[in-house]
Amino acid sequence: MIVSNSIARHAFLAAGALALSCSAGVAQTAKLPETLTWTAYDVGSGGYNQAVAIGNALKNKLQVNLRVLPGKNDVSRNIPLRDGKVPFSANGVGGSYLAQEGVYEFGARDWGPQAVRSLILNNSDALLTIVTAKDAEIKIAADFKGKRVAWVVGAPSLNQNITALLAFAGLTWNDVKKVEFGGFGQAMDGIINNQVDAAFSSTISGNVYKIASSPRGLRYPTFPHSDKAGWARTQKIAPFFVPAFGTEGAELSKDNKAEAATYPYPVLMTMKATEAGLVYNMTKAMVELFDDYKDGAPGNNGWDLKRQIFAWAIPMHEGAVSFYKERGVWTAQHQTHNDALIKRQDTLAAAWQAYTAKAPADDGEFSKGWMAARADALRKAGLEVVIDAW
16 A cells, blocks of 8 residues: 655655755756657646646756647557657556556556656645535535445546545445446536536536536535545555645635645656656756746646655656655655555566466457456555456
């Protein structure tokens, strides 16, 4: 199970490191190719807009041209990364954690578990969490019992997120009334139209603002950070969730915070094989140019070094680790955690190689067989299976 470090804990460490770097003089500027390419979310999305703002800073300060390739889903963002066409992706949990695990779309014959690595995470003031209609009176996780909860067909990551948050109170989908919708927008409209009481969303989504202004009103259920048992249950199902206080979004502010469960978005990621020097310099540029892009797009404040979570759900690349060691924010505990994640990836890679060597030709049977082989390999290694069916 992954126990994430709190943002507050790292604020002190990072602040101290920044002070040390300033006293030592200005660090040498990051060295990057004249043209650099990332994949990111689709044009107009928060992740895309953030990448464009970062690109402007790279151009203005380092004369580096950042080309941003939009991708409509996790697979399309990861194909150029996997094939070595681009070195980095501003991705989400689907393209990072689920790719590592080799599940859902990444459990298909032409994918399998990927040796993904992170450089830096965006932990902004917005939340990715479960939102509810205020009149449903869902104040804490236990209040979901018997309520109507949205299930979006064909969106496994959304549904997996809700599964994990229900588990905070020891609940499952059998304890709620599952209401199926064909898409995210329909699910959000379902709250307004009184077809459902809860759905998963970003707090800065336009749909959430619509819910807040509707007759039903809006509420964010509380997930107390002090409830260690609840967090253990949630992170067993979704190790990427972290505690946070949301202050950005519908009906949120610094004076009206939501004590919630969320996860980083986007994640600047790469592959294990990416050259360490390039990763080091990309990480360095993201940190050193922060003041130049932090106000360039909503949510960009989440890239701040002081907000980093170094013990997350996928391992850090060795190039990024080298940079964080220089800054004095990388600890022995972080290294132990990182090594354990790499061991997990190695276990999954070996299981995939063994399974595909004798896998059935039928795609349906292939998927079922991989589910079983994957779970068996993880259990034998003493590791959590986390996702055993999809």
